[in-house]
Amino acid sequence: xxxxLKKLLxxxxxxxxxxxxxxxxxxxxxxxxxxRETARETRHQLQTGDPFCDPLARLTEARTRGRxxxxxxxxxxxxxxxEWLEKNDPFTKLDAGSMHxxxxxxxxxxxxxxxxxxxxxxxxxxxxxxxxxxxxxNGEDGRLDCRNPLKNSYFLILDHGMAFSADDxxxxxxxxPEAWRRGRGLGLDIIFRVMTRVxxxxxxxxxxxxxxxxxPGELTSNERQLRHA
Amino acid sequence: xxxxxxxxxxxxxxxPVVLRVGGRxxxxxxxxxxxxxxxxxxxxxxxxxxxxRVTFIASSGVGSILAMVEDFHIAxxxxxxxxxxxxxxxVIKLLNLDQFLPIYADEPNAVAALEV
Numbered sequence: 179x180x181x182x183l184k185k186l187l188x189x190x191x192x193x194x195x196x197x198x199x200x201x202x203x204x205x206x207x208x209x210x211x212x213x214r215e216t217a218r219e220t221r222h223q224l225q226t227g228d229p230f231c232d233p234l235a236r237l238t239e240a241r242t243r244g245r246x247x248x249x250x251x252x253x254x255x256x257x258x259x260x261e262w263l264e265k266n267d268p269f270t271k272l273d274a275g276s277m278h279x280x281x282x283x284x285x286x287x288x289x290x291x292x293x294x295x296x297x298x299x300x301x302x303x304x305x306x307x308x309x310x311x312x313x314x315x316n317g318e319d320g321r322l323d324c325r326n327p328l329k330n331s332y333f334l335i336l337d338h339g340m341a342f343s344a345d346d347x348x349x350x351x352x353x354x355p356e357a358w359r360r361g362r363g364l365g366l367d368i369i370f371r372v373m374t375r376v377x378x379x380x381x382x383x384x385x386x387x388x389x390x391x392x393x394p395g396e397l398t399s400n401e402r403q404l405r406h407a
Numbered sequence: 408x409x410x411x412x413x414x415x416x417x418x419x420x421x422x423p424v425v426l427r428v429g430g431r432x433x434x435x436x437x438x439x440x441x442x443x444x445x446x447x448x449x450x451x452x453x454x455x456x457x458x459x460r461v462t463f464i465a466s467s468g469v470g471s472i473l474a475m476v477e478d479f480h481i482a483x484x485x486x487x488x489x490x491x492x493x494x495x496x497x498v499i500k501l502l503n504l505d506q507f508l509p510i511y512a513d514e515p516n517a518v519a520a521l522e523v
Contacts, residue, residue: 253434257410260463278463278497286466289434352507358477364466364502371501 229311229332233379233387240307240334247306251292251339252299259284259306266308276394283372286365287335287388295339295386304337332375335388341380344369372397410462412436414443423453423485423521425514429460432468432495440468444475448482455517459490464498476508485509489517 229236240246247262249255260281263269272280284306291304311330347366350357357363370376375391412430424447428440447454456472458464472488479486487509491499499505511517 256433257431257463274493275497278494279501281463282465282494282498282501285433285463289465350502352502352504355477358473360470360474362467362470364470367502368466368498
């Protein structure tokens with residue numbers, strides 16, 4: 179029933195699907211959230227305190243006090259992501275393994291935008307932001323939780339390419355030889371295993387917004403399982 | 408400073424051939440790796456990929472390696488990975504591919520395992 183509703187409503191402008199470990203009281207459930215500035219969304223946000231429910235507010239927050247990296251629309255530009263992370267706190271304090279994985283996940287999210295959103299190299303740029311939030315997660319005063327400044331912070335990618343979402347993704351089955359021969363489709367596996375939360379918010383009034391939350395403390399072998407299913 | 412991709416191949420008569428890979432292994436450089444692997448496979452040689460100098464690996468790089476392993480297997484040949492850099496090891500383990508891929512801690516052991 180859920181899949182039927184997804185397929186029915188996905189093309190409808192302003193609707194999107196998000197899934198996440200913290201998105202509902204039932205881990206693994208898909209949560210339907212309207213992308214429009216509706217009273218229902220506002221009530222939902224107030225009820226859950228879920229910052230990922232309001233992408234335009236997150237974009238405003240990013241533009242107000244986030245750190246921005248502008249990326250030309252070509253795959254070669256994505257090497258700048260690692261350089262950007264390595265020059266900015268709190269990422270400079272990440273252990274090497276976490277840094278590799280964070281850079282990889284942001285690379286994959288950005289590469290998908292270039293390849294699927296823009297169809298390859300184009301003139302122009304898209305934006306990657308990092309926004310710090312408070313330890314409480316509501317971001318009202320913008321202070322960092324200094325014990326773990328990455329916790330409750332998020333990355334935001336803003337692009338103006340074709341809208342797409344990864345809500346229909348399936349985790350790669352490495353037991354399937356065809357998956358090996360195909361050799362593709364692993365980018366989403368990387369994104370969803372590294373990030374604690376991923377939300378696609380295509381076709382907002384400001385463009386396509388992708389929200390990603392990262393907590394290096396979650397990168398353990400036991401946690402490396404499919405999230406957001 | 409961007410890390411340039413490079414491939415360094417051992418002597419032509421060797422079996423297995425050792426291919427030392429360095430720099431960023433992404434969509435663009437992965438195609439060069441695949442082409443070189445195809446050439447080695449066409450000569451009926453086994454292959455060891457030394458990945459100790461890979462500074463970044465994208466999903467396209469991982470996918471290319473998987474496809475190459477499968478292609479060598481289909482051809483009755485072997486392809487092994489050796490001396491994974493921290494960047495490669497992090498992604499391989501993230502995807503739990505260390506359970507599926509033939510990985511050796513260092514090049515000499517990988518070569519010894521495949522020597523004809």
